[in-house]
Amino acid sequence: MxxxxxxxxxxxxxxxxxxxxxxxxxxxAHSRPYMASVQWNGKHECGGFLISSQWVMSAAHCFQDGRTSGVKVVLGAHSLSGAEDTKQTFDAEVYNHPDFSISNYDNDIALIKLDKPVTQSDAVKPVxxxxxxxxxxxxxxxxxxxxxxxxxxxxxxxxxxxxxxxxxxxxxxxxxxxxxxxxxxxxxxxxxxxxxxxxxxxxxxxxxxxxxxxxxxxxxxxxxxxxxxxxxxxxxxxxxxxxxxxxxx
CATH class of the missing domain: 2.40.10.10 (Trypsin-like serine proteases)
Structure with missing residues (x-):
């Protein structure tokens, strides 16, 4: 060609x-302060959203094949690459719904517990x-x-x-x-x-x-x-x- x-x-x-x-x-920018970037090795892979001071909701299929370890959650971001002082980064523990089915994605829900509570601001708030x-x-x-x-x-x-x-x-x-x-x-x-x-x-x-x-x-x-x-x-x-x-x- x-x-x-x-x-x-x-x-x-x-x-x-x-x-x-x-x-x-x-x-x-920051008009959706509940938005979370779920990352592995500094790379965005899935989204999520903050529902309380220490919990984020996401999709279970994001954490298949042993991907429940090494997860980082970034809140307060608009630009993924930019050095924004609004960003807060957390280690996390993932809880997938026990009845999630990879064959049809039924029960595709996960909860992520952050390693510490967020500091709420105009850029980080639960929904x-x-x-x-x-x-x-x-x-x-x-x-x-x-x-x-x-x-x-x-x-x-x-x-x-x-x-x-x-x-x-x-x-x-x-x-x-x-x-x-x-x-x-x-x-x-x-x-x-x-x-x-x-x-x-x-x-x-x-x-x-x-x-x-x-x-x-x-x-x-x-x-x-x-x-x-x-x-x-x-x-x-x-x-x-x-x-x-x-x-x-």
Whole structure:
């Protein structure tokens, strides 16, 4: 392939307004003070969100294959690489839901205990999460999510936090055989819009409805923004009892 054709293909793949565009925008710095970057060896791998002075919620699939050790949690960040004096870094102990299934990502929820309480500030504050199932968003409700995940299917990740507003999709559609079929369980909801979706690296981040976290970014298709593999989110209200039991250990 000559260089002109190569760069033309590269440009098209990165910027064409098709399935490869995730469609978010940079968030205002520290406007989401609950956001956490879950890292290994100084590298961002998953998101999370602060729910109390010493606990962060995230996704269980982030910690498979023995990845519960060596975890660092960074709070108060907007730029992952920048030397921001708002940042607080913690060692952590991970508690995955005991019934998490790697085969379909059911029960994809984890709790992370920080090694010490946070110092609350304008850049580091906990967020409320939904306990009442009757208050969960219905179909077509607009929800918000945020993260440092890939901007496209080529794996390009932003240095600064991005955010996105998307509608909740119909349950019957997400359960169709050409969508997720039987892998779509009652513990999940799906949400996406044309060219708008979460992507690799956003896992564990929050899905908010009216300022309250109702879901955890879980899984999707191999291509971000794919019309038949919208983002999947764990419904937090289904786990209130497990959350309370775990965080009082």
């Amino acid at each position: 000559n260089r002109l054709i190569f760069f033309s293909v590269l440009f098209y793949a990165a910027f064409h307004t098709g399935d490869c565009i995730t469609g978010g925008q940079e968030a205002k 409320k999460f939904q306990r009442d199932e009757t208050a969960d968003p219905k179909e077509a409700a607009v929800v918000e999510t945020a993260g440092w995940g890939s901007l496209n299917n080529m794996g390009g990740r932003p240095d600064k936090l991005h955010e996105l507003s998307i509608p909740v999709m119909e349950r019957w559609r997400c359960g169709r055989a050409d969508f997720y079929g039987e892998k779509f369980t009652s513990n999940m909801l799906c949400a996406a819009d044309k060219r708008k979706d979460t992507c690799d690296g956003d896992s564990g981040g929050p899905l908010l409805y009216r300022g309250i976290v109702v879901g955890i970014t879980s899984n999707g298709g191999k291509k971000c923004g794919s019309s038949r593999k919208p983002g999947l989110y764990t419904i937090i209200s289904h786990y209130a009892s497990w959350i309370d039991t775990t965080t009082t250990k």
